[in-house]
Amino acid sequence: MGTVRYNAGARTLHWLIALLIIANIAGGLLHEPLDGVISIMPLHKAVGMSVLVLSLVRLGWRMAWTAPAYPATMTRAEVGLAHLVHVVLYLFMIAMPLTGWIMSSASPYPLTWFGLFDIPRLPVVKDSLLAGLGHEAHEIGGYLLIALVAGHALAALRHHFMLKDDILKRML
Ligand code: HEM
Numbered sequence: 001m002g003t004v005r006y007n008a009g010a011r012t013l014h015w016l017i018a019l020l021i022i023a024n025i026a027g028g029l030l031h032e033p034l035d036g037v038i039s040i041m042p043l044h045k046a047v048g049m050s051v052l053v054l055s056l057v058r059l060g061w062r063m064a065w066t067a068p069a070y071p072a073t074m075t076r077a078e079v080g081l082a083h084l085v086h087v088v089l090y091l092f093m094i095a096m097p098l099t100g101w102i103m104s105s106a107s108p109y110p111l112t113w114f115g116l117f118d119i120p121r122l123p124v125v126k127d128s129l130l131a132g133l134g135h136e137a138h139e140i141g142g143y144l145l146i147a148l149v150a151g152h153a154l155a156a157l158r159h160h161f162m163l164k165d166d167i168l169k170r171m172l
């Protein structure tokens, strides 16, 4: 029997969102070093808000179907860890844009979707506790997300190259 893959919607959304998140991690880290060279933040904000919308669509989509079963060679602990990491990834896919949106709502800089329309501002007061917490959580969250994505990608590569099972293929 051939590989039972994730459905086309799940695969498309997985790689599209992964690309946008990796771009935003890079942009977030580079925005201070490149200050005065190029203005990354308008793009960062628009890409990040797109991730929020796409992730909500993806979560809704995800609830409508069942993922392909894991190979019997995987232990219960491995399956449990995979599920845990996936749930936490989904949490970050929502929480990173939300905390960015919270802090940016309180800042004087423009908040638009690629200059096409204004993104509504959340009612966050400048220099408030909420604005500060949003900033702090966004920064710490960014580093946690890097570790999480690295672990997730390494696990996928381990399955493909070391265990030689179909885990990576079913997301391609
Ligand atoms: C996929 C979603 C997102 C990811 C992965 C992400 C990631 C990051 C990272 C890694 C940083 C650098 C943290 C630091 O060292 O200060 C950063 C900074 C920043 N992000 Fe995001 N971000 C996302 C979405 C957003 C959104 C939606 C907004 C606003 C609408 C936003 C606004 C900002 C701002 C203003 C900074 C600069 C903070 C500062 O320099 O003080 N981000 N982001």
Ligand code: HEM
Residues within 6 Å of the ligand: 014, 017, 018, 019, 021, 022, 062, 067, 082, 086, 087, 089, 090, 093, 149, 152, 153, 154, 156, 157, 167, 168, 169, 171
């Ligand atoms: C920002 C980057 C990424 C995010 C946020 C992310 C997120 C996710 C999430 C949430 C799932 C669970 C899918 C579900 O069952 O609903 C998943 C599955 C998967 N991802 Fe990623 N991913 C990222 C990058 C990558 C990369 C770089 C690779 C490959 C090197 C990869 C390979 C896979 C594979 C093979 C699966 C299926 C795993 C399984 O069935 O247990 N992902 N990803």
